[in-house]
Amino acid sequence: MTEPVNCAVSNITSSLVYGSRFEYSDPEFTTIVKYTTTNTQLLGSPSVQVTFKVYLTDSCIYIYLFIICNYVKKSDEQNQSGVPNSPYQEENMASSILQLFAAGTETTSTTLRWALLLMVKYPHIQDQVHEEIFRVIGTREVQTEDRKDLPFTDAVIHETQRIANIVPLSLPHQTSQDITFQNYFIKKGTTVWPLLTSVLYDESEWEKPHSFYPAHFLHKDGTFRKRDAFMPFSAGRRICLGEGLARMELFIFFVTLMQRFRFTAPPGVNVDELELMSCVGFTLNPVPHKLCAIPCA
Ligand code: HEM
Numbered sequence: 001m002t003e004p005v006n007c008a009v010s011n012i013t014s015s016l017v018y019g020s021r022f023e024y025s026d027p028e029f030t031t032i033v034k035y036t037t038t039n040t041q042l043l044g045s046p047s048v049q050v051t052f053k054v055y056l057t058d059s060c061i062y063i064y065l066f067i068i069c070n071y072v073k074k075s076d077e078q079n080q081s082g083v084p085n086s087p088y089q090e091e092n093m094a095s096s097i098l099q100l101f102a103a104g105t106e107t108t109s110t111t112l113r114w115a116l117l118l119m120v121k122y123p124h125i126q127d128q129v130h131e132e133i134f135r136v137i138g139t140r141e142v143q144t145e146d147r148k149d150l151p152f153t154d155a156v157i158h159e160t161q162r163i164a165n166i167v168p169l170s171l172p173h174q175t176s177q178d179i180t181f182q183n184y185f186i187k188k189g190t191t192v193w194p195l196l197t198s199v200l201y202d203e204s205e206w207e208k209p210h211s212f213y214p215a216h217f218l219h220k221d222g223t224f225r226k227r228d229a230f231m232p233f234s235a236g237r238r239i240c241l242g243e244g245l246a247r248m249e250l251f252i253f254f255v256t257l258m259q260r261f262r263f264t265a266p267p268g269v270n271v272d273e274l275e276l277m278s279c280v281g282f283t284l285n286p287v288p289h290k291l292c293a294i295p296c297a
Pocket residue numbers: 056057058060061063100103104105107108111166167170171172232233234235237238239240241242243245246
């Protein structure tokens with residue numbers, strides 16, 4: 001599943017950045033996708049962590065579609081008017097596009113792979129997702145507006161993001177002034193890693209913090225329940241720039257896959273044997289598993 005899911009998600013970024021998608025067989029595309037994924041894994045390995053300091057946040061500032069569009073326009077204008085030392089250089093644009101692929105591909109595809117694995121591990125929850133989707137929208141193409149009518153499916157996606165906790169350390173930040181936080185003095189200029197795990201698994205916030213329990217996001221009457229401690233995209237001014245896009249992608253991809261397939265363990269493998277363990281990496285990926293996708297009748 002890994003390669004097609006990575007390619008599908010990466011093609012969304014391609015459509016935004018280049019205005020077109022790639023064929024999955026295109027060697028240029030598969031190379032970009034492969035390196036984006038491998039780099040994210042390498043970034044989390046202890047040897048790379050101790051050797052390099054990663055300052056992703058500042059270089060990410062240019063990212064997002066409308067900024068890139070603006071950028072391309074300004075770049076053309078400024079190149080033509082010959083503005084010296086303009087930040088609108090091709091290298092900057094290439095770096096911004098790279099960051100967009102890096103931030104937007106691996107995160108979303110990893111979450112989707114967790115979602116499919118969890119559906120295999122908990123077939124009764126997959127049954128409830130199928131039941132809701134076929135009852136509410138049937139086989140027609142899903143739209144983002146359908147989310148409000150699919151509270152159980154929405155809860156499953158939220159709970160997947162919570163339990164998968166794919167960016168456990170968020171990104172490093174730096175204090176812009178001396179500050180005392182919960183009785184600890186933190187000097188200006190200190191690097192701070194906000195541990196999202198501490199919130200996503202907070203025992204005072206979640207009824208079953210260490211279990212996959214979609215009811216965390218449901219009221220008793222079955223309607224969707226928002227939770228303040230749900231912050232897989234971090235929080236504050238530097239919250240993930242791609243949150244809206246990621247949420248839309250997760251919903252559309254997940255519902256579409258559920259409409260088309262039932263996911264199971266391969267023949268001879270008992271779901272109890274499926275381990276919900278993560279590999280080491282900057283993002284937490286599920287350890288490799290083989291899954292079967294059986295077309296829905
Ligand atoms: C499930 C998918 C995703 C998750 C869980 C996720 C999570 C995060 C987290 C935790 C941060 C760190 C925020 C902080 O510094 O406090 C972040 C930053 C960022 N994300 Fe995402 N992200 C996802 C998808 C995306 C997508 C699809 C894009 C782009 C289209 C994107 C673009 C960015 C950018 C540009 C930043 C840096 C923002 C800044 O430094 O101001 N992310 N993301």
